[in-house]
Amino acid sequence: MADADETDKYAILLNAGPEDGSTANNAFGYAIELDDAGHDVEMFLDGTATKWATEFAEDPDRPFSHRWRTIQSRGLLAGACGYCADAFDATDSCKRANVDLLSDSGQHAPSVGELADRGYELLTI
Numbered sequence: 001m002a003d004a005d006e007t008d009k010y011a012i013l014l015n016a017g018p019e020d021g022s023t024a025n026n027a028f029g030y031a032i033e034l035d036d037a038g039h040d041v042e043m044f045l046d047g048t049a050t051k052w053a054t055e056f057a058e059d060p061d062r063p064f065s066h067r068w069r070t071i072q073s074r075g076l077l078a079g080a081c082g083y084c085a086d087a088f089d090a091t092d093s094c095k096r097a098n099v100d101l102l103s104d105s106g107q108h109a110p111s112v113g114e115l116a117d118r119g120y121e122l123l124t125i
Contacts, residue, residue: 009040011078011120013112017048017088018055021063027125028067031076042120043071044110045080045099047088053080054093072098083108 012031016023027043034041045052056068071077079100085091094101103109112122 009118009120010034010042011110011112011115011122012041012043013046013110013122013124014043014049014052015047016125017051019048023125024049024052025064025067027123028064028071030123030125032067032070032074035074035076040120041076042078042115043076044078044102045084045094047081047084050080050085050088050090050094053097053099054090057093057097078102078110081109 010031012027014024014027016027018024031041031043052068056062056065059065077099079102080090080094082091082101082103083106085094085101091101115122
């Protein structure tokens with residue numbers, strides 16, 4: 001069994017984009033619930049999940065938009081993969097939504113190895 005310090009940190013790597021809203025909604029809920037329980041949580045937008053900034057900007061009343069706003073206001077959204085944002089034409093909307101791009105268009109991010117080294121439990125959704 002892991003030490004409490006080792007499991008107190010969670011990195012949520014969200015890959016579910018707007019075409020899979022129910023899965024993304026669950027991930028947003030998990031991040032909020034873990035934060036409510038006092039855990040250190042960082043959420044990363046990866047793959048098609050980089051499109052969420054566009055989706056919520058175009059439709060701020062979209063279902064579960066309150067969770068998106070909560071994640072942003074609590075500082076749980078660590079950023080988005082710049083490589084994926086570029087691939088899915090989401091770079092500008094991420095910037096407008098103040099979502100940090102963690103890499104340029106030539107490199108994937110975040111480094112899961114570095115997150116693991118920093119003691120984060122990785123949750124890929």
